[in-house]
Amino acid sequence: MNEFKKKKIMAGIAILLLLFLIVATFGGGGEISPIENFAGKNIALLQRGFTVGADFFGNIFNPVANVWRLDKINKELEIENQELRRKLIAATLSQKEMKDLSEMEKALNYAEMKGYDYLTCDVVSKDPGTWFNMFIINKGTSDGVYQEQAVINGDGLIGIVYEAGKDWAKVVSIIDNRSSVSFKLLDEKNFSIGIVEGGTERGLSGYLFDPKAEVYAGQEIITSGLGIYPEGLLIGTVSDVIIEKNELLKRIKVEQVVDFKTINRVMVLLPPEEVEGR
């Protein structure tokens, strides 16, 4: 057998092996394999160092680069905005159906009421591509982080744990192509539900199940509690409403509240049974 044929056979075997691996591992297995775990644990340490350095220099140079945006004032307004959003959610929910939510103290003043605890994690690295929107955090199964736990920050919902290793985990953000979140409108009178999805367009897009539901730009949406995300987490603000006569659904575009470019610390919500077990 000549050299060229040998190379062809080797290339064929490599392609078949890779195709088998792709089919076998698609969608994430919940826990990361030992080999990935070993590689991920060690590389994540290095990545964390680079991220801290990059954040440090980013924090120094970004305000200089964006001097016209008056960075300092912007940050103060963001903090004030977060506080107002928390108050708004608390006020609106308590009026409608969750009167006992007044004791909200932790992330989004939400976790404690539902029996959730939260785990603060650092973002170690972010997806190198533009297709997906995934990032790595520095906590894993040894800290109680498992697949399908919600990830939030002070602004609102960020995403969900996709796979977890011993000391690190992959998080898929809500603006990722694969993401789908059940929501309801944050409104005193109208709690219509629907689905928002990530995608190739900026922001989120989705639809309301009830075509007659009243929805307008500027309305805020929160998780409905249907599906894997717990109820009451702020997702974003409706930026556009599209009514298509041929469809029985009311389509919306949503501007997410979280700025995914700047996240470097997040909180993983630990379900009640997980908290009790610790």
Place this chain on the structure above:
Amino acid sequence: MKYAITSLTMFAGFILQTTLLQHIRIFGVLPNLAIVLLVVFSVRLKMPMGICAAVAGGLLQDIFFSPAFGIYTLIYLTVAFSVSALSGNFFEESSATPIVMIAFATICQYFMMIVIYYFAGMQFDLSAIFLRMVLPELLINAILCWALYKIFGRILGKIGFESAGRWSNE
């Protein structure tokens, strides 16, 4: 030694891509350092180093960010094979060579991703992918690739990496 340097360069590229480069997104788009380095190695050093770069870059990306293990390795291997084979028809020192090659590599990468994710049942808007991802990334990659191609050409020559030669089909 050559394989070690190629793999380490891909590793360093991956670390930079996932950490520092996240701060310099242009219109929300990142330059794809992995595919840029892959093209540089595939054109400058041809097949064996191109494949080495593809395996190193692909495995790293599969471990951390792939929805299924093997997707990026398969894509990068295909790109390395194609670019190595095609680049034999181009004049290696021409400034147009890295730009044409990176344009081909970026489109090839997205084409393969679309095919794989289509069969995985994902839905996407092709025009949005082209206008918001492929086109901006292609432009940024082209600038980066042109610069790195020139820089690596000099470095590789200095450290004794021999180019596969002009007009070579090997």
